[in-house]
Amino acid sequence: MSNTRDNSMLQEAKPTNIRRADIEMFAEKISSKYSLTQFEGKNEDPLSEFVTKLGGNIYYQNPSDLAASESGSIKVWEQNNFEIYLSTFTGPLRDRFTIAHELGHYFLHSKQGEIPIRASRKGSGRLEWEANWFAAALLMPKKEFNEVSDKFNDDIYSIAGHFQVSTQAVSVRQEQIKNG
16 A cells, blocks of 8 residues: 555655764664664564654565566655655565665655655665665664674674674674774
């Protein structure tokens, strides 16, 4: 099921041009406030619960719709009214990063629904960088990441398991933190 609102009212998301460090700090505050890295005692992924709390919905695209798919995208109509689209061909670890990435667009580029937007995962410009920086920090906050890395002697598989992300996401986050 999809939102029946007129998509023509949605504008393409635009980058904020906020510094990476500030985007990461903002995402880390959200992650901490809503315990987005805590899985124990939860029946559902805390990230999915968070999307629901924010008034969003997550939709998986059917394989037959892949050609016209909006996989890895978000539509924001207003505050507490947005949709995230995922592919049925990806796994839960990739989906978590994609959800966090789309939340980056929600928080940064729609200003939590103040600006009706659509953002499709196309290209690798500033807009996508900002959403990726947000996603990495939301799912793997720097302080916790460093503590977990030390605990597991930098083993990317153990770190990925702790944060429920792909090893590729861990490798990129390691580089980001190392290079400041």
